[in-house]
Amino acid sequence: MPADDNQTHLPERGKVWHRYVAIGDSFTEGMSDPDPTRANSYVGWADRLASHLATIAHREGGDFAYANLAVRGRLLADVIGPQLDAAIELGPDLVSMVGGGNDILRPKADLDAIAARLEAAVARLRESGADVLLATPTDPVGAPLLKHLRGRHAIHSANIFSIAQQHGAYVINQWGMKALQDFRLWADDRIHMTTEGHRRVALNALSALGHDTDRADWSTPLPPQPPQARRESAAANAEWARTHLAPWVQRRLRGESSGDTVQAKRPELTPVDPA
Numbered sequence: 001m002p003a004d005d006n007q008t009h010l011p012e013r014g015k016v017w018h019r020y021v022a023i024g025d026s027f028t029e030g031m032s033d034p035d036p037t038r039a040n041s042y043v044g045w046a047d048r049l050a051s052h053l054a055t056i057a058h059r060e061g062g063d064f065a066y067a068n069l070a071v072r073g074r075l076l077a078d079v080i081g082p083q084l085d086a087a088i089e090l091g092p093d094l095v096s097m098v099g100g101g102n103d104i105l106r107p108k109a110d111l112d113a114i115a116a117r118l119e120a121a122v123a124r125l126r127e128s129g130a131d132v133l134l135a136t137p138t139d140p141v142g143a144p145l146l147k148h149l150r151g152r153h154a155i156h157s158a159n160i161f162s163i164a165q166q167h168g169a170y171v172i173n174q175w176g177m178k179a180l181q182d183f184r185l186w187a188d189d190r191i192h193m194t195t196e197g198h199r200r201v202a203l204n205a206l207s208a209l210g211h212d213t214d215r216a217d218w219s220t221p222l223p224p225q226p227p228q229a230r231r232e233s234a235a236a237n238a239e240w241a242r243t244h245l246a247p248w249v250q251r252r253l254r255g256e257s258s259g260d261t262v263q264a265k266r267p268e269l270t271p272v273d274p275a
Helices: 044-059 076-089 111-128 147-167 195-208 215-219 230-254
Strands: 019-024 065-068 094-098 131-135 170-172 266-271
Touching: 019 044, 019 076, 044 065, 044 094, 044 195, 076 094, 076 111, 094 111, 111 131, 111 147, 131 147, 131 195, 147 170, 170 195, 195 215
Parallel strands: 019 065, 019 094, 094 131, 131 170
Antiparallel strands: 065 266
């Protein structure tokens, strides 16, 4: 049951977790942070967070296991449906749930309905005994072809914080990460983060969970770069539209997803090397 509207629930800071499950879409799968040990696979912020949490758990004399059920292209119905069911079956004490981003891209996205479904999923996880980690979207203020979505992202961010407050969940505040407004932290597709972007988000997540980090290390923007000439900018936008936007539109028209043939990279809870 949702918490009373007049109550505020603050999550406990600095807890030690032992069974972490991540669910979501391409962001949580880890695109575009390539795994140097496995072909066609990714690391990503959730794997990096798991390593940090494993270090803390081992330091406290406990064990640690991690599963990642996220798959690129998944809509919210997949994340809070089959993925959520599978996550609860694993009996975690911490679940990160980041979904709805692909839904928001759709022209007729109902942000209130998305928030209501997310809140129901958070309530279900909390009733199962798990702590919950959510994430806001980033601020697309400087994104040439996505900045028109800024209003939607702002509303979704406000909804995320409201849900977290009501149910004692943790939040990765990506909206407030000014460093992520620098497209040097984004891959060529302008949708997924580079390795450095994922590294910074993992540390932001660790900080959100109440553990000490070097805040400057992950929040400080990169040094300024010279402004790009208008002609170069236009050429880069045209190349992006041809290489990345057009295939995405074609998949949408065919009713296909980039993750149709992709399986979860870590479907079971398995030990994590703190290194």
